[in-house]
Amino acid sequence: MKLSTRARYGTKALLELALHENGELVPLKEIAQRQDIPLPYLEHLISPLVQAGIVRSTRGIGGGVSLVKPPHQVVLSEVILLLEGSLAPVDCLNHPETCPHSGHCVTRGLWNEVREAISGVLDSITLQDLVERQRREDEP
Amino acid sequence: MKLSTRARYGTKALLELALHENGELVPLKEIAQRQDIPLPYLEHLISPLVQAGIVRSTRGIGGGVSLVKPPHQVVLSEVILLLEGSLAPVDCLNHPETCPHSGHCVTRGLWNEVREAISGVLDSITLQDLVERQRREDEP
């Protein structure tokens, strides 16, 4: 039940972007340094975020990446789903056909409740929430 | 964020035991067959459950395993914690010393909320609940 580094790194990278409010471009190199992420690995994490329309990018001098939407519109469930592939703790929730017992499996119902609990939390938190927590952490 | 087969198989095995109410001994071979678990693998899953006092075992002819406590006293969080090693989606929750930022990391707080959501569900469900769901599934 561990989160992959993709999800962890990706979340931290987006938080970093959200902290640069005005849609300012931030070079991947800077994100990599500030969040301790290997640059070539970060490049692979950013790519799906760009394709999903969460992040936009510009190349060349002064280039970098930034959020497309304001932080309060980026919900974490969307992010984790994208980076992790799924929020389900077992495959049979997304692909019932892979298990012959899906239709009448009691444990499957259990894992479904776990998934809903996870989604519930991640649906309710946005990048803006993380930004505010960070500010509270930094200043008082 | 996938559950290991250890946790999935283990839960199914315990449910199987809970369905044999009276503390009746069930051979591992039977559990393995009914739940589609490789027998030698199941043996390794049962072992920690025996050591944790959740299951007792008897060898020899007519031997097998059974629950130590009645199903309503076996909480799933205990089981999953045992088989999975942890309910935390990231290691830094259990071992803050492994990450230099633990003390002031915003994402860590987020993952902690996820863990609490998972625990909340698993704390509230016992083997007896699963048994009842199974009965409801079987009979009407």
Next chain:
DNA sequence: CTCTTGTTGACTATTTTGGTCAACAATTAA
């Protein structure tokens, strides 16, 4: 046109997971 920065795909290394095998211990029945 060259420097910088992002993009892509192939590749590799490491770790985790899932599973097997064999030797052994305990229990029961013949």
Next chain:
DNA sequence: TTAATTGTTGACCAAAATAGTCAACAAGAG
């Protein structure tokens, strides 16, 4: 007491997932 049965343990192995690297390329800016 011996043989069959069933659980126990530890070593071992294979496959898959994960994490990470490298190199070639594309596109902007000076």
